Amino acid sequence: MDIQGIILRLVQGGLGNLAAYLAAHVLLCLVPAFAIAGCMTALIPKDTVTRFLGRNTPKFLSYPAATLAASVLAVCSCTIVPLFAGIYKKGAGLGPAITFLFFAPAANILALVYTGGIIGVDLALARFFLSLAFGIGIGMIMALLFRREDIAHDALTDALFAGQSRLRSEVVFFLLSLVALLLAGVLKLEFLTRSYMELTLPIPGMEGFQEFLFRLVPFDPTKGEEGVTAQGAILISLLLFIGLCSWKGLENIIEGANGWTWTALGLSALTLLTAASGMTPQPAGLVIFFTGKLFGVALSLALITYLARRYLETQEVRDWLWETWRFVKQIFPLLVAGVFLVGVIRQLLRPEWIQQLAGSNTLAGNLAGVVFGVFMYFPTLVEVPIAKMFLGLGMHRGPLLAYLMADPELSLQSILITSSIIGRLKTWTYVGWVALFSTLAGLLYGAWVDGVNVWSITVYLFLFLVALALTLYLASRRNPSSSAVA
Amino acid sequence: MLTIKVLGPGCANCKKLDAIAREAAANLQLDAEFIKVSDFAEIMAYSVLSTPGLVINDKVVCAGRIPTLAEVTKWLTAITNG
Numbered sequence: 001m002d003i004q005g006i007i008l009r010l011v012q013g014g015l016g017n018l019a020a021y022l023a024a025h026v027l028l029c030l031v032p033a034f035a036i037a038g039c040m041t042a043l044i045p046k047d048t049v050t051r052f053l054g055r056n057t058p059k060f061l062s063y064p065a066a067t068l069a070a071s072v073l074a075v076c077s078c079t080i081v082p083l084f085a086g087i088y089k090k091g092a093g094l095g096p097a098i099t100f101l102f103f104a105p106a107a108n109i110l111a112l113v114y115t116g117g118i119i120g121v122d123l124a125l126a127r128f129f130l131s132l133a134f135g136i137g138i139g140m141i142m143a144l145l146f147r148r149e150d151i152a153h154d155a156l157t158d159a160l161f162a163g164q165s166r167l168r169s170e171v172v173f174f175l176l177s178l179v180a181l182l183l184a185g186v187l188k189l190e191f192l193t194r195s196y197m198e199l200t201l202p203i204p205g206m207e208g209f210q211e212f213l214f215r216l217v218p219f220d221p222t223k224g225e226e227g228v229t230a231q232g233a234i235l236i237s238l239l240l241f242i243g244l245c246s247w248k249g250l251e252n253i254i255e256g257a258n259g260w261t262w263t264a265l266g267l268s269a270l271t272l273l274t275a276a277s278g279m280t281p282q283p284a285g286l287v288i289f290f291t292g293k294l295f296g297v298a299l300s301l302a303l304i305t306y307l308a309r310r311y312l313e314t315q316e317v318r319d320w321l322w323e324t325w326r327f328v329k330q331i332f333p334l335l336v337a338g339v340f341l342v343g344v345i346r347q348l349l350r351p352e353w354i355q356q357l358a359g360s361n362t363l364a365g366n367l368a369g370v371v372f373g374v375f376m377y378f379p380t381l382v383e384v385p386i387a388k389m390f391l392g393l394g395m396h397r398g399p400l401l402a403y404l405m406a407d408p409e410l411s412l413q414s415i416l417i418t419s420s421i422i423g424r425l426k427t428w429t430y431v432g433w434v435a436l437f438s439t440l441a442g443l444l445y446g447a448w449v450d451g452v453n454v455w456s457i458t459v460y461l462f463l464f465l466v467a468l469a470l471t472l473y474l475a476s477r478r479n480p481s482s483s484a485v486a
Numbered sequence: 487m488l489t490i491k492v493l494g495p496g497c498a499n500c501k502k503l504d505a506i507a508r509e510a511a512a513n514l515q516l517d518a519e520f521i522k523v524s525d526f527a528e529i530m531a532y533s534v535l536s537t538p539g540l541v542i543n544d545k546v547v548c549a550g551r552i553p554t555l556a557e558v559t560k561w562l563t564a565i566t567n568g
Binding site: 046073079081082086089255322326329420 | 537
């Protein structure tokens with residue numbers, strides 16, 4: 001094949017991948033997820049959770065509170081790092097701080113919704129529950145290993161964690177209405193996916209337009225690839241308009257709304273409604289199907305608007321819009337670039353390589369997933385399309401989970417930041433535990449996918465924990481003072 | 487002479503706060519020194535749990551959110567007059 005042909009194929013691969021990720025079902029989960037994340041950051045007072053992270057809180061409260069803080073408050077590093085440093089230095093100590101650090105990237109609303117929407121709800125749930133268990137586990141192990149030093153922090157006061165703000169019930173209802181929007185768009189229930197009415201818009205040439213798009217970005221349905229449909233093209237152009245209007249309307253939203261703000265919000269609502277309806281180009285024109293989803297999304301949007309106008313203060317709405325826009329601005333461009341590159345790289349990888357390395361649920365396969373995850377750094381959420389690519393190339397779901405557990409938690413960048421706060425020894429100990437536990441998570445989940453019964457998995461886990469406890473016991477006996485020096 | 491510090495690792499919110507604080511000081515025609523604090527040990531010394539934080543003359547006036555121009559103006563006038 002000539003060079004030109006190869007480049008054309010690579011670009012088409014990238015565009016095809018991008019098209020699939022901007023398709024209707026992805027937008028329906030991503031747009032509400034951004035709004036929910038923005039709402040959590042802007043409207044949930046941080047001390048509703050952080051007051052359980054103080055020095056004097058009992059352990060059985062501070063560990064769960066750390067996971068709650070991680071999933072509710074921490075979507076970006078601006079929140080994760082200061083809160084991590086605060087919990088470690090002035091609050092509940094190393095254990096809960098580590099639990100928080102581990103759980104935050106895996107369990108925030110954006111990551112979970114995106115994993116569920118792109119790869120599957122089973123993997124999102126596995127990611128959530130295994131991170132929860134292992135986050136608390138690693139936190140406790142770290143607290144045990146470095147317990148002497150943690151006592152030294154005890155002299156500090158508890159005032160930082162004494163905040164008493166309350167979460168207003170109006171904010172909770174508003175959050176629930178956003179969740180309703182998300183669920184109406186993504187749940188695959190019969191009454192939501194069914195079409196109740198159809199309407200033909202007499203727009204000529206739509207069929208030809210779609211065929212042109214299919215030729216532009218060829219795809220192979222047997223490989224699970226999706227092409228750019230006419231609906232997809234409409235959605236992508238709407239997104240571009242939203243981007244332009246948001247730049248003018250949301251950049252200074254803190255100081256007040258302007259005409260561009262309302263245009264951007266109106267277009268966002270229109271995008272969601274377009275994505276929720278069904279569209280098929282036919283010779284007579286564009287046929288629009290009024291699905292249950294469309295009604296669900298429309299109702300939720302109406303409810304959100306009503307609650308925001310009636311019960312939220314103007315400043316709260318502005319804060320919410322600003323945080324949402326900030327997440328979009330920070331994450332979306334990187335996601336688009338990342339997805340495009342993943343599509344290009346996919347054309348270069350051979351399925352045989354992946355299948356040989358991690359095609360079945362072996363120790364080596366899981367380790368390969370973990371090592372790749374630790375040393376590669378991808379921007380927030382890009383790990384998901386990468387995981388989808390591996391899955392398409394024949395990676396087993398076990399090693400895939402191992403990769404998904406290790407990648408967002410660890411990268412060279414996050415290792416450096418962490419070590420500036422808790423020191424190098426503790427950081428590398430943490431990295432070691434994450435690698436070990438991610439491998440284990442992959443092996444267990446992989447075994448479950450392969451149909452091994454739950455009891456044998458429990459026995460494996462039990463044996464592992466016994467071995468772990470023994471090692472820890474021996475280590476603390478042989479070298480009782482090493483942790484105090486570190 | 488005022489010292490205005492913006493606490494934060496350098497994310498979008500910290501830059502925004504920095505711009506607002508500068509605008510407020512310029513509107514009031516105040517002579518202020520701006521310091522960007524991104525070292526976590528130093529941020530922790532102010533007992534701030536979430537960034538961005540705004541510190542005027544070593545007093546934390548706001549943390550964890552972006553204040554409006556009007557709020558910052560109010561704080562600045564309160565400190566210069568008091």
